[in-house]
Amino acid sequence: xxxGVEWALHSCLNLTWLDSDEAMTAARLAAFYxxxxxYLNKQxxxxxxAGILASTSGPRGGFRLARPPxxxxxxxxxxxxxxxxxxFRCEEILRKGPGGREDADYRKACVVSQAMRRAxxxxxxxxxxQTLADIKATVERRHPRAPxxxxxxxxxxxx
Amino acid sequence: xxxGVEWALHSCLNLTWLDSDEAMTAARLAAFYxxxxxYLNKQxxxxxxAGILASTSGPRGGFRLARPPxxxxxxxxxxxxxxxxxxFRCEEILRKGPGGREDADYRKACVVSQAMRRAxxxxxxxxxxQTLADIKATVERRHPRAPxxxxxxxxxxxx
DNA sequence: GGGTGTCTACTCGGATAGCTAGTGTCCGAGTGAACAAGG
DNA sequence: CCTTGTTCACTCGGACACTAGCTATCCGAGTAGACACCC
Numbered sequence: 001x002x003x004g005v006e007w008a009l010h011s012c013l014n015l016t017w018l019d020s021d022e023a024m025t026a027a028r029l030a031a032f033y034x035x036x037x038x039y040l041n042k043q044x045x046x047x048x049x050a051g052i053l054a055s056t057s058g059p060r061g062g063f064r065l066a067r068p069p070x071x072x073x074x075x076x077x078x079x080x081x082x083x084x085x086x087x088f089r090c091e092e093i094l095r096k097g098p099g100g101r102e103d104a105d106y107r108k109a110c111v112v113s114q115a116m117r118r119a120x121x122x123x124x125x126x127x128x129x130q131t132l133a134d135i136k137a138t139v140e141r142r143h144p145r146a147p148x149x150x151x152x153x154x155x156x157x158x159x
Numbered sequence: 160x161x162x163g164v165e166w167a168l169h170s171c172l173n174l175t176w177l178d179s180d181e182a183m184t185a186a187r188l189a190a191f192y193x194x195x196x197x198y199l200n201k202q203x204x205x206x207x208x209a210g211i212l213a214s215t216s217g218p219r220g221g222f223r224l225a226r227p228p229x230x231x232x233x234x235x236x237x238x239x240x241x242x243x244x245x246x247f248r249c250e251e252i253l254r255k256g257p258g259g260r261e262d263a264d265y266r267k268a269c270v271v272s273q274a275m276r277r278a279x280x281x282x283x284x285x286x287x288x289q290t291l292a293d294i295k296a297t298v299e300r301r302h303p304r305a306p307x308x309x310x311x312x313x314x315x316x317x318x
Numbered sequence: 319g320g321g322t323g324t325c326t327a328c329t330c331g332g333a334t335a336g337c338t339a340g341t342g343t344c345c346g347a348g349t350g351a352a353c354a355a356g357g
Numbered sequence: 358c359c360t361t362g363t364t365c366a367c368t369c370g371g372a373c374a375c376t377a378g379c380t381a382t383c384c385g386a387g388t389a390g391a392c393a394c395c396c
Contacts (some may be wrong), residue, residue, distance in 0.1 A: 001246040002340065009271045010252060025368070034255040039342050045370065058349030061368045074274060087160040087246065093169060096193040098312045099305070111297045113169045115233060119285035126278035138270045146258070153257045161379065184329070198381050204331065220329045274377035325392080334383075341376070349368080357360080 004043040004081045007035055009135075011044065012052070012077060016069045016136045017147045018154070023055075023062035032150075043081060069132035077122055077132075088116040091095060131145035163202040164240045166194055168294075170203065173210070173226045175295045176306045177313070182214075182221035187316060192310075199270075202240060209239035214257060234283055247275040285288035 009031045017025055020093040026044050032036035046065050054066040065072065090113035092106035107113055139146055170188045176182055185203050189196035203222050206212040215227040224231065250274040263283040266272055298305055 001248070004340090005247065006250060006252060006271070007277075009275075013271065025369095027368090032256055033252040035252065036342060038161065038344075041369070042342085043370090055369060056349085057367085057369045059347075059348085059351055059365095068382090069375090074278070074383045088164065089160070091162065092167060093165060093192040093194065097191055099308055111301070112165070112172065113288050113295055115286075115294060116164075117166075117248050119233075119289075122285050123278050123282035126281045127274075130274050130278075131226060136272055142270070149258055163379085182329095186329090187331045195381060197383075199330090200330070200382085207330090214330060215388085216330045216386085218326095218390055220388075222330090282324085319396105321394105321396080323392105323394085325390105327388105327390090329386105329388080331384105332386095333385095337378100337380070337382085339376105342374085342378075345367105345370105345381090345396080349366105351364105351366090353362105353364080355360105355362085355364080357358105 001078075001087075002081055004039075004046075005078055007040055007089070008043050008047055008077050008081050009074065011040065012047070012065070012072065012132055013135060014150055015065050016132055016152075017061065017150050018064065020064060023060065023064045025062040026067045028154060029063070031157065032153065035148055047077065047080050050076065052076055052080055053128070053157075065132075070104070072132040072136075074130045075127035078127060086117070086120055088113075088120060090116070090141070160237075161240055163198075163205075164191070164237055165203050166199055167206055167240050168233065170199065171206070171224070171231065171291055172294060172298070173309055173313075174212070174224050175291055176309050177223065179223060181196065182222040182223045183313070188222070189308065191312065192317075194208065206239050209235065211235055217303060224291075228295055231291040232287045233289045233291075234286035237286060245276070245279055247279060248271075249275070253263050256315065297302055 011035065014029060014032060015024060024104045026041035029035075029044070030040040040115045044053060044055070048063065048066075050053040051066055052072055053063045054061050055061070090107045090110060091109070092113075094100050094110055097103070107117075117157065161185070167190065173188060173191060174183060185200035188203070189199040189218065203212060203214070205223075207214040211231055212222045213264045214222050218251075249266045249269060249271070251272075252258050253269055254261065254263070254264045265274075270271055
């Protein structure tokens with residue numbers, strides 16, 4: 001799995017602690033974790049294309065959450081970065097086998113494919129069951145000073 | 160996920176239909192699905208290193224299951240090919256952040272990492288709950304002629 | 319005929335290239351704010 | 358003082374190199390069977 005998923009999740013989490021009308025620069029989000037700014041920008045672009053973030057150009061521009069954290073699941077973020085394809089992609093090798101039929105859809109018929117798909121479905125379901133708001137709440141419960149600390153850091157680094 | 164996982168799973172399934180004392184050549188297993196023989200051989204080597212297959216060299220040599228299908232889970236095969244590392248590898252970017260501690264283990268402490276790890280655990284659990292024997296039984300129930308058909312094909316292609 | 323040594327063909331095993339996709343960087347288009355000038 | 362036009366710094370967005378890991382291939386080490394030869 002791509003490294004950008006971790007960056008995207010933490011960046012989205014940081015955005016939940018901001019005023020929703022305020023936009024955050026990719027450069028500042030990157031500086032928070034000492035990440036390469038240009039590359040994080042690329043990942044945030046993907047999130048914007050997926051409708052998770054809203055981006056505005058020019059001065060005072062940047063990224064902000066496109067919808068409330070309750071409506072952003074971890075699966076949304078992962079899918080935006082990794083793409084919609086499944087991790088286990090059935091290439092239907094049964095078709096090339098002796099009893100293979102050209103018209104059959106082995107993604108559905110193949111038992112191996114089904115088993116792998118079912119496992120991946122539980123993974124997706126687990127990720128879809130956790131929203132950004134849940135993560136935010138858990139972090140705030142365990143580390144109550146984290147949000148204010150992050151806000152202060154971003155405020156102190158304001159240009 | 161690597162393409163070899165699909166090949167490995169189907170090859171192991173074919174091996175369940177063989178007499179346990181008979182070894183199957185990588186070349187013949189590859190010919191069954193028209194796969195590149197040398198590359199499949201590489202994947203089977205990984206399965207052998209993991210203790211899933213037993214390999215014997217020389218004439219009448221090849222691969223066979225190292226233990227009964229009931230004791231080989233899908234997770235075993237996936238892990239053998241993909242390696243033991245997790246798909247989401249937490250790089251602990253929190254350590255580089257403002258409140259980061261050098262001594263903390265963010266793979267355990269980070270809420271994001273926990274959520275991703277939990278999802279991946281359900282995936283692993285689902286894969287670990289399915290053995291090669293289960294797959295074999297399901298295939299034989301849905302396509303009763305499949306085992307004999309495969310056996311005949313391998314027999315007809317015996318050098 | 320039976321035993322034995324050699325030979326050969328066959329198989330795995332690891333070392334070796336090629337290629338796609340993830341990683342990282344850069345510069346340009348667009349934009350909104352700030353500023354200066356004029357009414 | 359207020360309005361308006363211009364300028365300009367700032368930001369995203371996509372286009373361009375670089376790297377790592379997956380894909381694919383090849384040849385060598387080892388082995389088990391077959392064969393020929395000798396007793």
